[in-house]
Amino acid sequence: MQNEFVAFMISLDRYVFVGYLLLLIIALLVNKKISSVTTAFFTLCCWQALSVSVSQFLYEQASHDGILYKFFWYGAWTVSNLFFIWMIYQFHLMQKLRATSIAIAVSMLILSNTAIQVLDFIDRATANSGLMANIYQLFIPASNIAIIPVVIYLWCFEYRKNINIAAAGA
């Protein structure tokens, strides 16, 4: 039962990418400029696209025996996550954008994924108890799906806040 559920969630990954792409398109149509929201969604799309395109290759490498091959899997994800967190930050810095809660939520998602990767790798490298394996398997696809409603909620929240600010300013 649990394995079926996990397999179902993992199979949702490609549809998750479509959802991110839709979010990006809607954000571009609504905002019509580079804003904190569009950069966050753009980063989300790039992140997911990279993970879809690279995971097969990494999986082949990680199926070899030896801690270095395992590190290749975990380290590659950690480095790519680090790059995307830096990318969100750098976009905000270059465009002099004020970070919205959406960008922070996306950055938080990538950061928590990194933390899970690192914890699972530490477990693999030291005790090898498999304690983190279930969390690892469940958390990453679940959080990838859960970010979509969270981001939509935060977006509505920001929109309402901006309307209130505009009304108070006028």
Add this chain to the structure above:
Amino acid sequence: MEFFLVLISLSLLILSYHFHAKLYALAGEPQIYAEVALELHQQAHELLMRKDQIEASQSPEGSDENERWKNDLAQYMEDYEQKGLVRRRVHLGR
């Protein structure tokens, strides 16, 4: 061997947290600007108080006091403009 790999991954995690914290710092209005705004507000209040006192007294040395007040007001306006420019540079976009 494992130790170094764990060390590398932990340092990568800390580095990602560092960038996340930097992004988080871009979200709010920096504390220093809130303090500057408060200070400017207090200065404006003080200037208004002095103007009231000058108008109330109407003594012969009032004109001299008035001149000094105008200088202080000009200084205040200049400060306000400078700090406003800095603030606007930080708050560009949304």
